[in-house]
Amino acid sequence: MQTPRPLSFDFAPWRLSGTVYGTLLNDPAALAALGDAVHAAPYKAPPIAPVLYVKPRNTLARNGASTAVPASATALEIGASLGIVIGRATGRISMQDALSHIAGWTLVGDLSVPHGSFYRPSVRFKALDGSCLLGPRVVPVDAISDPDALTLEVATSGSGVCSFTTSGMQRRVAQLIQDVSAFMTLSAGDVLMLGVKAGAPQAKAGQSFSIDCAQIGNLQGHLVAQTPEVVA
């Protein structure tokens, strides 16, 4: 048997050379919360394949970053997800091979303007500058024995601590890698979010938040009011 090729991996402060993909509605409770609406227009049916979205490079931010809340929003949703850091080209990979394509794990603070419709949401809700915090570090893949049983605690200065677990997802890590890689190839340096659990807290300008996972670390951010922009 051939020796596996070493995984390309950028140690902190790492260079995120790829694209960050979010996974929508991977928590069955998030889909269930929509009730019968799932079968009504405009959705008409529950999702079949993984529903992904892109967090573009203007959203990427480090641990400790400040993110501006747009004047049009009263608060931002603080989405906490496990970030799966891809280690090698991942196309048409089976569940059994998924782990060997992962370089490591990080935390993602996916901030968005709360929105009730998942049909065709505006880019304004998900692509805010600095709305995708990554960190505080990437831990190697073998440092976590079961990525589907992690506890993520989200603390906001306004509303206390919420505790989430990565277990119980519709697609576990390996299944998600398999089902995403069936229709698009992920590259080394890409980050795929396992998904945000239902019941994510919100925070307002002036408040801080932290996402804590014992095996990965503590990711912190601050929300600030958007400075009124003189249109240049």
Add this chain to the structure above:
Amino acid sequence: MKTARVAYAGAIHEAHPYANGLRLADGRVLREQDVVWLPPFEVGTIIALGLNYANHVKELSKELTVTSKDEPLVFLKGQGALLGHRGMTRRPAGVSFMHYECELAVVIGATARHVRPADAMHHVAGYTVCNDYAIRDYLENWYRPNLRVKNRDGGTVLGPWFVDAADVPDPHRLTLRTTVNGKTTQNGNTADMVNDILALIAYLSSCMTLQAGDVILTGTPDGVVNVNVGDEVVTEIDGIGRLVNTIVGDDSFGFEEPAPCASNT
């Protein structure tokens, strides 16, 4: 000036049009089929517009619940979708409707945040042609258009040339056309955009910072038809370029048996 990025004889080169082919920066003159064409610039965020031509909105209106008076329909794509001129794009076995989209691609040249429409063109570096494929069999009504439809490997074709903005006096008066195996299937003009380039840069820069290398795919006019394995699809914009792509099947991709093609229909 027109610039390409090509791979030739073991290296990646900048190239310019020359006679009937191209000339590398080191002086070598080549035919276009002698090189591997890459997307003609370093691509940052890929921002795509849905339904930005009035007639295309009409074409798809049966499945629409929005009108062109609403906010621009913007979606984002990943780098894995990118492909260059003369590349091959896979049509999975068993799908019934895979179509091209000929689009003017606007490349950002300077950081843009809260830009007024009147100043928007100062942030444009140049243009290229985009052919942005979709496989409608995979359409689901969650975060439309979902990436399984619109973010296929090699499904976002760019090139052949990056054309400096200074060489395009009016980007809102360009003829676009698509031919499939030589037959014209799509014909339009950038004058018919619902949201023009000025409006798009103003809108996008009001909610996110645009950076040099980001590209805005400004949407496609009507005339999208199904393409099949073996088809040569040419998307062309006058003054910008003629972008060639070939549709290939699963057999080029090592599938031992027909690929699964679960759909929601």
